[in-house]
Amino acid sequence: MADRQTASSLPSPAPAAGRYMIGNWSHILTDGGASTELRIVFDLVAQRLVAMQLQTERGFVDAGRRELADVQDSLLTANANVLESPVAEGFELAADMPEWSVPERRNAALTQFEREIAFCKVQHGQLIETLVFELEAASDEVADEFRWDVVDSAKGNLGSAAANASTDDAVDQEAAIANAEAWIADRISNGSLADIVAASIALSSANETQSAVFELLGAPAPEAA
Incomplete structure (x- = not known):
C-alpha cells in the first residue's frame, strides 16, 4: 500500500x-x-x-x-x-x-486487565479449555453471541476504568477511552475463544463465566469443583 x-x-x-x-x-x-x-x-x-x-x-x-x-x-x-x-x-x-x-506509560487499567487475563489463563486453564470445547461444539451463532457479550462488557468496564486511571483532563480521558476501545477490538473482538473466555473470567468470575456459557448452550452448568 x-x-x-x-x-x-x-x-x-x-x-x-x-x-x-x-x-x-x-x-x-x-x-x-x-x-x-x-x-x-x-x-x-x-x-x-x-x-x-x-x-x-x-x-x-x-x-x-x-x-x-x-x-x-x-x-x-x-x-x-x-x-x-x-x-x-x-x-x-x-x-x-x-x-x-x-509500556509502563500505558494506561494502568489496560496493563492491569492484560495481567488479569494472563493470570486467568494459568489459574483456570482447565476450565477455559472445557468452555472453549463446548462453545466450539455449539453453533457459530452461540460462540458469536458469547464473544459479543464479553466485548460489550469489556467496553463498559475497561473504558470507565481507563478514564478513571487517566488524568482529570477531559481530552486525556477521551483518549484513554479510545485507547481502551482499540485494545478491546484487537485483543478481545479479534481474539481466540480462549482469550474471550479468559477475559470473561477476568471481568466477572469463573463461576459466572461457566454459568453464562451453559446458559447460552441451553444446558445447566455443572457444579464447580
Missing part, C-alpha cells in the same frame, strides 16, 4: 545517535480507505516495528497487531529506502524509545 512520509520537521541527528527510528508516517490501512496518520518507532537493529499509534479525533491510540504487521511489511518491502537513510527521510534516531511508547 502507498505511504506518505510526514516527519520532515523532526531534527536529523547523526545515524550513530541510536537504534530507534522515530517519527510520523501516513499509511493506508484498508483497501480503498483513507490515509491514516501514525507515529512509529522502528528498531533498526532488530528490523521490526516496536511501537505504533494511530491519530484519531480523540488523540493517539495504540495500534493493533494486524496494523503493526501491515505497516512493518510496508516499511521492509515497499519503503526500504526509508530504513536505509532514515535521517535523510526526516526521521529522528535515538538510543531510547520515546516516552509515549514505553
Whole structure:
C-alpha cells in the first residue's frame, strides 16, 4: 500500500545517535480507505516495528497487531529506502524509545486487565479449555453471541476504568477511552475463544463465566469443583 512520509520537521541527528527510528508516517490501512496518520518507532537493529499509534479525533491510540504487521511489511518491502537513510527521510534516531511508547506509560487499567487475563489463563486453564470445547461444539451463532457479550462488557468496564486511571483532563480521558476501545477490538473482538473466555473470567468470575456459557448452550452448568 502507498505511504506518505510526514516527519520532515523532526531534527536529523547523526545515524550513530541510536537504534530507534522515530517519527510520523501516513499509511493506508484498508483497501480503498483513507490515509491514516501514525507515529512509529522502528528498531533498526532488530528490523521490526516496536511501537505504533494511530491519530484519531480523540488523540493517539495504540495500534493493533494486524496494523503493526501491515505497516512493518510496508516499511521492509515497499519503503526500504526509508530504513536505509532514515535521517535523510526526516526521521529522528535515538538510543531510547520515546516516552509515549514505553509500556509502563500505558494506561494502568489496560496493563492491569492484560495481567488479569494472563493470570486467568494459568489459574483456570482447565476450565477455559472445557468452555472453549463446548462453545466450539455449539453453533457459530452461540460462540458469536458469547464473544459479543464479553466485548460489550469489556467496553463498559475497561473504558470507565481507563478514564478513571487517566488524568482529570477531559481530552486525556477521551483518549484513554479510545485507547481502551482499540485494545478491546484487537485483543478481545479479534481474539481466540480462549482469550474471550479468559477475559470473561477476568471481568466477572469463573463461576459466572461457566454459568453464562451453559446458559447460552441451553444446558445447566455443572457444579464447580
